[in-house]
Amino acid sequence: MTTRMIEVGYPVPRFDARAKVTGEEKFAIDYSREGMLWAGARRAGLAHGVIRSIDISQAAALPGVYAVLTRRDVPGTNRQGIILKDQPVLAGRKVRHCGDPVALVLAEDRDVLEKALGLIAVDLEPLEGVFDPEDGLRPDAPLVHESGNLLHKAVIKVGDARKALGECDVVIEDSFEVPAQEHAFLETENGLAWQEEGGRITMVVSTQAPFRDRFEIAHALGLDVEAIRVVSPCLGGGFGGKDGATVQCLLALAALRAGGRPVRMLWRREESFSAGYKRHPVRMRYRVGAMRDGALHSIDCRLIYDTGPYAHLGVEVMALGMEHACGPYRVPNTLVEGLCVYTNNPISGAMRGFGVCQASFGIESMMDQLASKLGMSRLDIRLKNALRRGDRNGAGVTLVHSTGIVPCLEALGGHRLWKQSAKWKSEAGPYKKRGVGIAAVSNAIGYGRGLPDSAIARVDLTKEGKIRIYSSVADMGQGNSNAFVQIAGQILRQDGSRLEIIQPDTDLAHPSGSSSAGRTTYTYGNALIKACEDLREKLVHRATLLLMLDEPAGLVLLPGKVKHLPSGEEVPFELLGRVLSETDRIAVKEFVMPVAQDNVDSAKEFKLGFPHVLFSYAAHLVYVEIDELTGKIDVKEYLAVTEGGRVINPASFDQQVHGAIAQGLGYGLMEEVLTERGKILNPDFTNYIIPTSLDIPDITSVCVETEESTGPFGMKGIGEVGTNAPLPAIAGGVEDALGRRIRRSPLTAASVLAAPGGKGATG
Amino acid sequence: MKISFYLNGKDTCVDVPADRKLVSVLREDLELTGTKEGCGAGECGACTILVDGHVRLSCLMTAAQAQGRRITTIEGLAENGKVHPVQEAFIENGAVQCGFCTPGMVLAAVDLLDRNPDPTREQIREGLSGNLCRCSGYVKIVDAVEAAAGKIGRGKSR
Structure with a gap:
């Protein structure tokens, strides 16, 4: 120091x-102890099926194998899950996605472990699967869980949105779709655990929630919470993907059966893809109505979240997405319907932006189109509707805390990149098209009501x-x-x-x-x-x-x-x-943390995680240049204006802004977890491409400071808000360049060429 | 198989299977955990080391390939307790977040500046493009390498 x-x-x-x-x-992955065993899970490899039998005899007989465990060896409930406990530690009766663990091997080293995992014979009777959330809602759909495929349905309602649409001067309608995104933290899920004399378990693990992990493990394995100690060194990235049990329950189970020896579990990159959590794929349908002067009057939308086979934080992710579905705008009439559906796709869960990323693409794309329809500038229509302190937001909550979206948009409007955008576009070289996009976003802070933060x-x-x-x-x-x-x-x-x-x-x-x-x-x-x-x-x-x-x-x-x-x-x-x-x-x-004091009388379906009262805000601007021959989209300039109260450390602030944008640009331009019948087709960095140093431009980060009187030294969290804007900003920029909107992310060269206005359509 | 190499300034000998991954030899057998493993397939760059001064991925090398080589891991970069100018620049320019890519990124930058002491930002971006970072958006990393180049350059011209 x-x-x-x-x-x-x-x-x-x-x-x-x-x-x-x-x-x-030292990260969790760097810890080791004398006499350590290696634990690993045999994954189902099939998205939906009944387990007929699991033959572990060959694996168990392999020299160097210490133990092979199946469902029968799990004490306790065998159930994990942050709120709804619907996920087995080891699957016993059926498997619900390709990454479900069916057996756990403890071995002397990694080579023996890998060999033993391959020797476990799992006999699965394939079941028809649910791979599309809307298919999953049909009455004849196969059931992921016997309780039905609709995990949760909720409605946020303010005023009378459908009636109000009839009162509008303009009404536009559109649909959007976003796929799953991988967290792709560089340190994969891992931990080291051992049983102390007397039976207590100590676990060093890469986790975002060490205290909650103890309850997860205790519930799943029938242990006393006090009998578990969790140590959480610095993580090699998390982004939401280590919020909730990853290795924890399997590793604790292994430690219970290791005769006092330490056990390490480390998910390989492919395993991290197949068994880890993802950002929810979402389908959105929007109807937005406004008055001639650009004032939003009504928003009616429906969001369908593919949560995969287990609840994890799916309902809460959806709740937050719905809460932000009307953007950082004043809208007197809103109707936001949300459906969270079980499928046999990979498990969806928490990821930076937590449902808001998806909804921001929907509402911001609508705002662009509304601006075109009304002949307004994209900035003016946002400024016209931007929330101010004291306004009620689209979820019916009065904003009594710092509310800085107006100064963000004003700073964007005053920046040279906004002022010079017409000139920059006019200077596109041969076979290049240029466009400028903007987006205004917010992100709630804290757990919301239902659970003290x-x-x-x-x-x-x-x-x-x-x-x-x-x-x-x-x-x-x-x-x-x-x-x-x-x-x-x-x-x-x-x-x-x-x-x-x-x-x-x-x-x-x-x-x-x-x-x-x-x-x-x-x-x-x-x-x-x-x-x-x-x-x-x-x-x-x-x-x-x-x-x-x-x-x-x-x-x-x-x-x-x-x-x-x-x-x-x-x-x-x-x-x-x-x-x-x-x-x-x-x-x-x-x-x-303070909570909303309003008596919000809709969305009672959410027992927790709704509504919020504290938000951070951001307005982003992007310059995109499209190569007409190849369809490649280049991000040439990027401006982020962020309001998060006062800043404790300007360098850390910019780190968060830059990193959020990089993940958002990946989401907007290249990242998509591809699946076929629930199996991931690109489960590694060879095929799932995240941005490199060549893909992210220099970013201009501008801070609009306000004073959040409830925050430590006036601050609010800004780690997530920046993730929400890049996709809609890029989509707006691409539309500005091509004259056509792409409604599905990521926006790739292929989608540019396929879009009318791209070369594929014109040439 | 006995394999000898010169590691961080010291003669080192290990007795491991010839086909053992070099990254495992470093991390597990020699307990040099500063070298990270993020993908095991040569895609992420977290396992970057210097072999005879050049960037190599230790997850794609076998132990036998280390025989007779001069190997530098992140632990061997500081001299007499004083961090390398690239390390210093990473600290001062906010180029460190979760830190998991950092050892590989620093070594890649050291090699880059060795080959090109005065790179443009674009050349820095190219030079580091084999090392993934999921936290930073790379901006401050590029800043740091630029700053380190200036510092090293000034040091040499004196």
Whole structure:
């Protein structure tokens, strides 16, 4: 650590950067223990079928195989799932997607493991599958679960949207479709677990929700929650895909059967594709009505989410998508219907943008078309309808907190890239077409109603005189740990050499929910402020005593000490650390996020996760150039204007904005999990292409600061909002260039050539 | 099979099957976990190492191919506790997020600057295009390599 002062509001280099550039940082994947076994799952390989038999005899007889387990060996309920527990740890009766695990092998090394997995003979009776959510809703559709294929149906209703459409000057109608996207974090799902003497299980695992994992494991395997300790080192990426059990239950099961030996489970890249979670494929149909002056009057839409074979967070993803389906706009009449459908496709779940990415493509494409129809500029129609503080949004919630979409759009409109767009388009070279697209988006923060969004922070003065933060929300790369170090540095006035942070360990820290929902820094940061203020008071008061002063006035914290300014006397932290009792050195404080106070009288179908009251906002602009001969779309310039309250670290802020855009550009231009009868056709980086350094342009990131009075130092989470805009912005830019809209993502050279106006249609 | 090579400035000898993946030798047998494995198929670049100073993917190499070579992993880049200018630039320019691609990215940048001490941003993008990063959008990584090139250049001209 440096001796630089660590403060809020400055681009302080991340405290974890040094360990990460030298390779010292240990991710879960880097942990090992003496005598370690390797565990691996035999996957179904078939999307839907009844298990007739599983013959493990050959695998079990292979030298080096320690154990082979099937459903019969699972104690407890064998059921996992964050809210609805419909996913087996090991499938016993039937398989519902190709990645379902049917047997678990424990072996001495990876080679034996792979060989043994191949020797397990699984006899499956194929069943007709559901591979399209709309097919799954037909009365004669095969059933993924006996309860029926409709996992959830909900309606958000404000005013009377259908009647209001009749009152509009213009009504437009269109449909859109988006496929599944893979998280593609570089560190695949993995962990290391062992049983301590006495039976307790310790697990070091790449996870976004260490505290919830204990409940998942306990429920699935019939264990006591307190009998499980989860440690979550820095993650090699998460993006939502490690929110929920991946290896956890299988690994705990393996540890229970390993005779006290440590066990490692590491999903291969192909396994990560087939068994891991995906961004939901969604089909959307929109009807949007407006008045002649461009004012939105009514939105009637229907969104169908393909959630795959298990609920995971499907209902909550849909809820958030529906909540954002009318965009960051004021719309007096809305009707948003959502259907979340089980299929035999890969499992859909949480991913950065959490349902909002998909809906943003729908509503923003409609706004572009409305602008054309009314002869307005794309910017003006958005500004005309953009939400302001005090407005009610499309879900009927009054925006009582910071609401910055108007300043985002104004900053975009004032930027040279917007002002020069006509000129830039006119300068396209031969066989090139150019277009400019924009998008306005928002993203809710926090869990929403139905579940308190709270965090408990702990900060200590160690015996050695250091300030140590016990984080309880995982750092998957977004830099929340660094924000915590800055917050502690700011309040306790310390430099880098005095500050330490411990990554989440359920034995040391306090439950604070998951690292997700744009809540990580907001919620824990707020709790940490309180804890640091408490610790500061304790240290000052104890120093008052040690210096035998009348009162604490005149005492301040400085790096490594408390100083009495009037007398110049000092108490070093080392001394305080030695003499204070443990309880005096520890501060623990809790924070609970505010929720919407409106009595929203629709969408009662959502027990939790709806509605929200805090949002971040962004307006993006993209320059696209299309090669008429090849159809290739090049992103030439990218501007992102983001409002997320105050900024704790401008460098981290830009990191999040850039990264969200890169994932959004991948989603918009190249990424699609291709399946055939539920089997993934591109389960590796050879065939599933994510953006390289050659695909992402230099990005201009502009920050519009507002003050979020409930946020730590005025901040809101901005990790997700930037993912929502690239796809609609690109689609708008491509339409601007070609004169035709592409309604399905990703927008590839093939889709350009197939679109009328592309070469394929004209030539 | 006994295989000897010069690893991070030290003579090293391992006794492993000749066809064992070099990345496993480094990570598991020698416990040099700074080298990462992200795909096992030569697509992601997380396992990048330097072999005789040139970028190679250790997931596509066998242990036998290391015989007699000079190998540098991320752990061997700092000299006398002082990080390499590329590492310093990654820290200072915010080029590190989750950090999983970072060791490979840093080594790829070191090799790039060795071959081309004064690259344009486009040349940096080309030079790093074999290393995937899912967090950053690459902008700050390119900034860092540009900054490192300036620093190294100034150091040499003195």
